[in-house]
Amino acid sequence: MLSIKNLHVKLEDEDKQILKGVNLEVEAGKVHAIMGPNGSGKSTLSYVLSGKGGYEVTDGTAKLEGVDLLDMEPEERAAAGLFLAFQYPVEIPGVGNMTFLRTAVNAQRKARGEEEMSASEFLKVVRAKAKDLQIDAEMLKRPVNMGFSGGEKKRNEILQMAMLEPKMCILDETDSGLDVDAMKLVADGVNALRSEGRGFLVITHYQRLLDHIKPDVVHIMSDGRIIKSGGPELALDVEHNGYADIKAEVA
Amino acid sequence: MDTITLNEQSGVKDGVDQDTVDAVREVGGKYKHGWSTDIEMDYAPKGLTPDIVRLISKNNDEPEWLTEWRLAAYDRWLTKTEPTWAMVDYPEIDFQDQYYYARPKSMAVKPKSLDEVDPKLLATYAKLGIPLKEQMILAGIEGAENAPAEGRKVAVDAVFDSVSLGTTFQDELKKAGVIFCSISEAVREHPELVKKYLGTVVPVNDNFYATLNSAVFSDGSFVYVPPGVRCPMELSTYFRINAENTGQFERTLIIADKGSYVSYLEGCTAPQRDESQLHAAVVEIIIEEDAEVKYSTVQNWYPGDENGKGGIYNFVTKRADCRGDRAKVMWTQVETGSAVTWKYPSCILRGDDSQGEFYSIAIANNMQQADTGTKMIHLGKRTKSRIVSKGISAGKAQNTYRGLVSMHPKAKESRNYTQCDSLLIGSECGAHTVPYIEVKNNSSRVEHEATTSKVDDDQLFYCRSRGMDEEEAVALVVNGFCKDVLQALPMEFAMEAQALVAISLEGSVG
Numbered sequence: 001m002l003s004i005k006n007l008h009v010k011l012e013d014e015d016k017q018i019l020k021g022v023n024l025e026v027e028a029g030k031v032h033a034i035m036g037p038n039g040s041g042k043s044t045l046s047y048v049l050s051g052k053g054g055y056e057v058t059d060g061t062a063k064l065e066g067v068d069l070l071d072m073e074p075e076e077r078a079a080a081g082l083f084l085a086f087q088y089p090v091e092i093p094g095v096g097n098m099t100f101l102r103t104a105v106n107a108q109r110k111a112r113g114e115e116e117m118s119a120s121e122f123l124k125v126v127r128a129k130a131k132d133l134q135i136d137a138e139m140l141k142r143p144v145n146m147g148f149s150g151g152e153k154k155r156n157e158i159l160q161m162a163m164l165e166p167k168m169c170i171l172d173e174t175d176s177g178l179d180v181d182a183m184k185l186v187a188d189g190v191n192a193l194r195s196e197g198r199g200f201l202v203i204t205h206y207q208r209l210l211d212h213i214k215p216d217v218v219h220i221m222s223d224g225r226i227i228k229s230g231g232p233e234l235a236l237d238v239e240h241n242g243y244a245d246i247k248a249e250v251a
Numbered sequence: 252m253d254t255i256t257l258n259e260q261s262g263v264k265d266g267v268d269q270d271t272v273d274a275v276r277e278v279g280g281k282y283k284h285g286w287s288t289d290i291e292m293d294y295a296p297k298g299l300t301p302d303i304v305r306l307i308s309k310n311n312d313e314p315e316w317l318t319e320w321r322l323a324a325y326d327r328w329l330t331k332t333e334p335t336w337a338m339v340d341y342p343e344i345d346f347q348d349q350y351y352y353a354r355p356k357s358m359a360v361k362p363k364s365l366d367e368v369d370p371k372l373l374a375t376y377a378k379l380g381i382p383l384k385e386q387m388i389l390a391g392i393e394g395a396e397n398a399p400a401e402g403r404k405v406a407v408d409a410v411f412d413s414v415s416l417g418t419t420f421q422d423e424l425k426k427a428g429v430i431f432c433s434i435s436e437a438v439r440e441h442p443e444l445v446k447k448y449l450g451t452v453v454p455v456n457d458n459f460y461a462t463l464n465s466a467v468f469s470d471g472s473f474v475y476v477p478p479g480v481r482c483p484m485e486l487s488t489y490f491r492i493n494a495e496n497t498g499q500f501e502r503t504l505i506i507a508d509k510g511s512y513v514s515y516l517e518g519c520t521a522p523q524r525d526e527s528q529l530h531a532a533v534v535e536i537i538i539e540e541d542a543e544v545k546y547s548t549v550q551n552w553y554p555g556d557e558n559g560k561g562g563i564y565n566f567v568t569k570r571a572d573c574r575g576d577r578a579k580v581m582w583t584q585v586e587t588g589s590a591v592t593w594k595y596p597s598c599i600l601r602g603d604d605s606q607g608e609f610y611s612i613a614i615a616n617n618m619q620q621a622d623t624g625t626k627m628i629h630l631g632k633r634t635k636s637r638i639v640s641k642g643i644s645a646g647k648a649q650n651t652y653r654g655l656v657s658m659h660p661k662a663k664e665s666r667n668y669t670q671c672d673s674l675l676i677g678s679e680c681g682a683h684t685v686p687y688i689e690v691k692n693n694s695s696r697v698e699h700e701a702t703t704s705k706v707d708d709d710q711l712f713y714c715r716s717r718g719m720d721e722e723e724a725v726a727l728v729v730n731g732f733c734k735d736v737l738q739a740l741p742m743e744f745a746m747e748a749q750a751l752v753a754i755s756l757e758g759s760v761g
Binding site: 050051052053073074075077078079083084086089090091092093094095099100103104105107108111143160164 | 707708709710712713714715716717718719720721723727728730731732733734735
C-alpha cells in the first residue's frame, strides 16, 4: 500500500536535515505504529507524505499503490487515497463543518471522475457516521473546528476520514490532548474503519493509544530514521524502559 | 503570485514553464461576461454639450421641466471638479471623448412581437443566464407576461447601454398597485411621482459624478410601492454595458410609501475591452413611515485585465432617505468587478426610530482599486445603524473602507455598530480602513471594530489535504470570511455571489 524508500528530507529554508533515510512498507489491511521521542521526525514524515510546503525531499521515494506521491499536489494525494488526521486540526471561521465536508467529498469524487454526491445523500451518510462518533447536529453546523474542544477536534478528524474513505490513513498524534473516554471514542472510530483494503500509520508518543488501536507492527523512530521494528510488544517495551535503551542498543 | 509579461506571439519568456504561462493566460480570460454583442447602434455624437443633453431628453420624450432640470445640472457640472480624496489612482478621463447615449437601432420603436425583436438581443440575455420566459419579456414583447413563470418570480428591468429593453411582470405588479418600470417610462406615465421625488435624496449639485448623471442620465429603474403594500415579488434590474467608449449613466428611483415593503436586486456586467469605460449611476430611495426597503447589488463590471488594462470606472452615488418614523433600509453589496470603484451607499436616518444597515463585500484582485463604504447620518431620535464590511485584497489591488457615522444633536439615544474586516491574499496588495465618526450629542453610542488578517497557509493546506484544489480552498476560506454579509443577501443572489467570490479570486494564489 504505502512504500517509503530511503526518504531524505530537509527544511526548505534552512540547512537542516530532518529525515535521514526512512524505509517503511505498510501493507493493505495492516496497522503500523510509529513511536519515537520529540524531534525524531514523526510529524515531518506525515507532513511530507501529505504534501505540506516548507520541506525539500533530497533523496528517496514514497509511493502509494505504486504511484509516486512526492510529485503530486496535496489534493491529488488526497484523491489518490491518502488521508492525514492532523495533530492540530485547523480552524476555518465562517465555513460550516458540513459545507467543508461536502466540498471535500465532492472535490475528491470530481478528481476521480466520479459523480458528485447529492445534498440529500450526503446528509444521510454524514448523519449516520457522525452518530457513531457522537458528533451531534450542532457540531456539524458550527464553523470547522471553531470553538471545538480537543476531543471534538479529533473526533471531527475521524469523521472526515470516515466520509472520505481513504486507502491509506495517517494519524498524527491523534491521542494528544485527549482524556481516556475521548481516546476510546476516537479509537473505536478508527477501528471501525479497519478493513482488508486499508492501511494505517499511527504516529504516537505513548503506548496507551495502542491499547485501543492494536497495531500489527511497531516502529521506533529516532533522529530521522527508523531504528527498530517489531510487534506490539515493542510498544510496551518503550512504555516501561523509555527510548534510551533502544537507542543505545542500536548504536 | 507570479508576475509575468507575456509576449503574445512567442508566448514564453525564458525560464518560465509553459504551465505557468497557460495558467496566467487563463486567469486573464476568467471574466465570464467579457463577450460583446455585435449589434447596430444609434449613438449620440461623442462628447458632452447642451445639445447632447437636449438630445437625450428628446429621445426619452421628456417634458420641458426635465429638460431644463438636466440643463441646469449640466451648467452646475461645468463648475465642479472631480473629487480626489479617494484612495484610487487612474488616468485623467476625457469627458469629451465619450458617448453619452447608445441605443440598439431596433429599439427605436418598441417591438411588439417576437418577429420584431432583434434575435441578438434575445441571445445576449440568454447568454447572461436570464431564463427564457423572462428573456422574452425582457426583449419587450407585449403579452408574454401572461405565460406561467417557471420557479420563483423575480421581475426584471433590463437596461442595455442607454435604454431599457423591457420590464417583466408589470401587469401582475400593477394588480398589487406596485409600479415597476424604466425611469424613462415613469417620466412619461407617472410624471407627478418623478417630479415630486427626483433629486430629493441626491441633489443635483451633490457631487461631480451625481451632477454629471443628473445632466445625462439615460435609463434605470423606477419603483413605487403604495401605502401598506408588500411587494409580491423581488424586483431586479440587470444592467449591461455593451457599446464601446460609451458611458452608462443609470438613474434609479425607489419610493416605499407608508408601511410598505420591497426587496430590490441589481446586477451588472460589461464586455472585456482594452479601453476603460465610465459608469456613473445615481440611486435614490425614499422610505416613508414604517416602510422597509432592501437593496442588494452584485456588481460584476469588467475589472480590467491582470495588468490593469481596461475595466469599468464605477463612480456611483447611492443614498436612502428614511423620511418617516420607524423606516428601515438595508444595503447589501457584493463588489467584485470594476477597475476602480468609488461608491458609498448611504442612509439618512431622519425619522425617529429609523434604521439603516450596510453589508458589504468588496473584492479587489490584480490591479483593481476599490474605495467603498457608507455614510450613516443619524438625525432622528433613537435611530440605529449597523455596518458590516468585508474587504478582500489580492494580487496588487488596493481596497479601502471609508465610512462616516454622524450623530446629530437631535439624534438622542442613537446607536451605531461598525465591524470592518480586511483579508489579504499574497503580499503585494493593500487594505485600508478610514472611519470618520462625528458625535454631537451625549446620549448616543458608536462602536467600531476592525480586523486585518491574511489567508493562512495552514488553512489552505488543511483544505487541500482533504482534496480541494488551491482555488477551491481560497474560495472556501474567503466565503467563510464573508459569511455575515452573504447571509444578508436574498437566496438566489447569495449563491451567485458565492460563485462570483470564487471566480474573482482565481489566480490570486500560487
